[in-house]
Amino acid sequence: MQLENYEDFPQTIPLIIEDELFLYPFMIAPIFLSDEQNIKAVENAIEFNKLVIVSVSKTANEKNREKDSFYDIGVIGNIMRKVSLPDGKIKVLFQGLAKGKIIDFNESRPLFAAVEKIENEPFSNEAIKSLVEVVIESVKKLSRLNSKFPVDLIKTLEENDDASRVADLISSVLNLKKDEAFKLFSQTNLEQRLLDIIEVINKEIESYKIQKEITQKVNSKIEKTHKDYFLKEQIKALQKELGVDNQKEEEIKSYKKKLKAKKTFMGKDAYKETKRQIEKLSRMNPDSPDASLLQTYVELVLDIPFGEYSNEKISVSSVEKQLNKDHYSLEKAKERIAEYFAVKQLLEQRKIEDLKSKGTVLCFVGPPGVGKTSLANSISEALKRPLVRIALGGMEDVNELRGHRRTYVGAMPGRLVKGLIDAKKMNPVMVLDEIDKLGTSHRGDPTAVMLEVLDPEQNHEFRDLYLNFPIDLSQVIFVSTANDIRNIPAPLRDRMEFIEISSYTPNEKYHIAKDYLIPQELEKHGLSKNEVSINKATIETIISKYTREAGVRNLRRVFSKLFRKVVKQILSDENVTKVAIGVKDLKTYLDNPIFEIDPADKENFVGISNGLAWTSVGGDILKIEAIKLKGKGDLKVTGSLGDVMKESSSISYSVVKLLIDECSLKIDEKLIPKTFKEQEENTKLDISEIYKRYDIHLHVPAGATPKDGPSAGITMALAIASVLSNRKIKADIAMTGELTLSGKVLPIGGLKEKLIAAFKAKMTKVLIPRKNFERDLDDVPQEVKDALTIKAVDTIDDVLNEALI
Template identity: 80%
Template sequence: MELENYDEFPQTIPLIIEDDIFLYPFMIAPLFLSNEQNIKAVEYAIEHNKLVMVTVSKHGKEGKRELDSFYDVGVVGNIMRKVSLPDGKIKVLFQGLAKGRILDFALEDSLFARVDILRTEEINEENIKSIIEVLIDNVKKLSRLNTKFPADLVKTIEENDDATRIADLISSVLKVKKDEAYKLFSQTNVEQRLLDIIEEIKKEIESFKIQKEITQKVNSKIEKTHKDYFLKEQIKAIQKELGGDNQKDEEIKAYKKRLKAKKEFMPKEAYKETKKQIEKLSRMNQDSPDASLLQTYVEQVLDIPFGEYANEKISVKSVEDQLNEDHYSLVKPKERISEYFAVKQLLEQRNIEDLKSKGTVLCFVGPPGVGKTSLANSIAKALQRPLIRIALGGMEDVNELRGHRRTYVGAMPGRLIKGLIDAKKMNPVMVLDEIDKLGANHRGDPTAVMLEILDPEQNHEFRDLYLNFPVDLSQVIFVSTANDARRIPAPLRDRMEFIEISSYTPNEKYHIAKDYLIPQELEKHGLKKSEVSINKATIEMIIGKYTREAGVRNLRRVFSKLCRKVVKQILNDPTIEKVTIGTKDLKTYLDNPIFEIDPAEKKNSVGIANGLAWTAVGGDVLKIEAIKLKGKGNLSVTGNLGDVMKESSRISYSVVKVLIDNKTLKIDDKIIPKSFKEEEEKEKIDSSEVYKRYDIHLHIPEGATPKDGPSAGITMALAMASVLSEKAIKADVAMTGELTLSGKVLPIGGLKEKLIAAYKAKMKKALVPRKNFDRDLDEIPEEVKSAMEIKAVDTIEDVLKEALEN
């Protein structure tokens, strides 16, 4: 059937959009169609005896009829036969007649497209003949490399003299991407098209050459592997005949011997499992991948120190002596640690086995650098037991603690079992560092595993997933550390006893520096005590102005820096016998002071109150400022405050308003604003007008530092009361406490750190909640209590009485 039997082109005909490959003229090809639009196009063509246009989707979606979703060229042909299939699809036999180009396509009636025949340009016969010879030559090369290349295609090309037909035949068998196929299909310059096809053939030739080389290399490697395997097997057989290569047998014997030695100390289940795995290993081929995994398992199990214990005798005196030798101050933590080991010593002496391994787990809680981990080191040293430190910070995978099952690639025991193997004893001191920073995610919740580890009722049968048998952890002395106990889940907190290690006072830091840090740093840097002199005033200046922390970690770094500079100084000038560092020399060695708590102001001010705050690095004095502006009684708060402090500021403002309304806070009539209508009615103005006609702006410097917590209520209320009544606040009074709406002062935390900060700022008086005064004053260092007056307050009225000028 020819095009002459149909209407003249261009004409509007049904459009079929395929998702696979371009069809070419003179091809008869089956099409399997499932798209509803395509099926309608076929039915319309058959019913009206119309030609159809078959083009290709750009994105591999059959029948998608949006602009730019299909190519604008394709094959015009007719439907020879249509067969309906059971699943709703149809199969049609399509005959291509000529290439066509879509001239127009309307989305409203996307079933049809206006199409014209794609005509080729005139050709130069001589040029085309030469190009075809080169083309045939390359096609032959490709057919020799590609076994799937049609065998009769070369013969068909050689017998054909139609350049367009030759180009179509070769294009139809080339494996190219859709965009490349489109370029070859739509090219109307036959000469250029043939040259493009030659380029594509050359690419395929190169590709097949590389594939062939890779295949040859892989095959030769496989053959070599097989050859090596058979040679090794032959060597083994020969050596076996000669009585040699009994390495594997020797290893198995050694494993069995080690297992037998541990038998009486191992749990029955552990012995049975290990013996089973050794027997399995002995039957395995040594080159098997599973053999190395099994051998690793057996070695890990036999490395666990079953039955091996460090010096079991616990001496409270040795613990106390070691703690006193390694740490200055920390009276209460040392006392509690001594009590803990006193109980263990008594149970040991009276041989009460049931309770020997039971008891609470100590958890040292405090800011960084106060000596939590070093306390655990001292305990291990005093007991003469190995120390194992497990860093829990950021751990999210539960298998890090419990071990990975052996079915996983790279499976290993958990950190606890690895700790026992490293310690080579079953009763080490194990420090669980940063237990408050354990995380949970889709891999599980490590805190749940910690419940089992730290529970004396369960940890004598702790099951590691890698080992697949229980291990007794009851003889391990667990000590944990945390910065913030509130972040530890409640069930886990219940397993532990918390020992608070709070900030050091400046006096304590001085003694720590003098007796511990400086001698240690001198020794570390190879310096003699006689070579360096640092006087008391210099140490105190370093503590006060070059470090700002609860502990002494940064203080140690400062002394380390001084030692380095002294070492360099001595090396540069060998005549120097002694280096003396005074307060005036610190600028040379350490530059300018970095930190400084602002001392108390000498002059009383309106609207500026001294609040006491707790931070992760100790206490601080916050100057809370308030001003009033003409307005309508609104409150604005700045200073990067959290939700708790924002709520606290609103409560404080309400409390101050109540104090003004009930005349507790007296307002002078002179400061109450008057409108022009009230000039004649001065006596009728109510004192509440002061907060109705002024806005309050409350600010807590520094603005870049986030602040939150329930302890600034009385300070904010005092600042607002001062600015509204225009009464000055005493500059040498600092305070801490939270307010209720009824004006009662609630207790707070971190009192020791806060009062130390007030002491450093040279405050003369500190106001604290009554409950804190009765409960926590014993913990406050004597030097702080003797330097300032600490007064208890019950209500906001007490605060105003103590802090405002009369």
């Protein structure tokens, strides 16, 4: 069928947009269509006996019919046959007749496009004929490298006189990207089109040549590998006949010899499993992938120090001596550690072996930097046993502790077994650091493993999944550390005895800095004592204004920073032989002060009370402010408070209201605002009207910092009582304690840190709950108790009597 049988061009005809298929004139090809617009276009063409134009979308799976989403040149042709398929798809047989250009496309009528027929530009027959011969010769070269050009196609090309048809046939076979295919397809200059095709074919020829060379190299390499393998096997066979190759046999003999030496100490299951794996390894081909994995397992098991112990006798005196040498203060912690090892020494002397493993696991609890891990280091040093540190912070995978089964790729034993291998002893000091930060996830619960490890009834048969036999951990001295006991699960807490290590006082920090930190940092920076001079006032200023922490870790960093600058100064100026650092020089070396606890106010104010708070870095002063505003008796609380402190504020307000109702808190009637009517009638007001006619706004400054805890009840109640009674609060008094609705003061925690904070803030008097006064003052440093007047309170009345003026 010819174009002459249809209307003249340009004309508006149905548009079919294909995803991948580039069609060419004079080509009859099946097309599978599923898009609704394409199917409608086919149906319209068949119904009205119209031509269609087939174009190609620029992007794969393009569903939108927008002007720039498809190429503007396609193939004009007719639908010869249509067959319906399942799922709403159709198959059509399309006959291409000519190339066409879409000259107009209306996006509101995406079914049709205005099309005009396009022809090739005039050309020279002689030039085209020469180019066709070159093209066909190039195709023949390519066909020898690739079978995509069969003999029949080459024969067709040679017999065809139409150069445009030859170009179309070759373009349809070449493996081109969409843009490249369209460039060839849309080219109307036949001479240029043939030149472009020659360039594409030459590129493919070069590409196939390179591929062939690479393939030949790979094949030759594979053949060489096979050849080397067979030669090696022959050499091994010859060496075996001659008795030369004994490497593998020597290794197996070495493993068996080591196993025999450890047999007495390993236990039946361990010996049996290791022996079985050695026998399996001896039968295995050394080049097998499993052989290396099995050999790794055998070598690792034989590295476990079965039967190897530190034979140094436990001595309480040496432990105490080492602890005192390495740590200042921490008297209670040192005493408890000495008691722990006194029991072990006695059991060892009396050879009570059965009870040797029944000891308690010590857990040092305290803020960061107070010396928890360094205490374990001192224990290790005193006992002359290796130290193994296992960081548990953030650990969620149970296999990190228990090991991976050997069926997994990259399987390794757990950290406990690796710790024994690194220590090369079966009785090291093992520090379980940050045990309160163990995590739980879909990969298991490491806490369950720790329960087994720390239980004397179970840890003598701890089973590592990688080893696949029990191992004895009962001789290991376990020491754990934690920042917060509350984060440790209850069953795990039951396995341990907690030794609390509290904040250091400024005086303790001074002695630690003078006797430990400064000498250590001087040595670390290559300085001698004669080259740097720091007086007491400078050290105290650094402690108070450049660090805020419970421990001394940041204090060490400050001295490190200071000495780095000193080193640079000495190297920069040859005349400098000694550097003296005073308080005035600190700004030069360390910039401006960073921290400073606000000292007690010199002036007394209404509605500002001083609370005492415990933080992760020690104690702090918590000022609580209250104001009264004309209103209806509502309470507003601000300052980023947690649920506990919000409840404390409500309880405090209720307690103060009760005191006003019972006339326990004296209120001046002049403070109560009168309405106009009450002023006219000179009405006598009820005292309770004061909290009915004022709103209270309670605020804890530093609003961006979250605050929570059950120790601010009496402080809040005092601030509310102050603003409602218009009585000032003593500025040099601080307090801590929780309130009940009946006005009783409940005990709190963290008393030592809170009193140290009051001491640093230069308070003169501190109010604390009666129970804390009776049981916790022994832990407070004497210098703090000497500087403060510590008063026990039982009820809110006691607080008001002491604090209000």
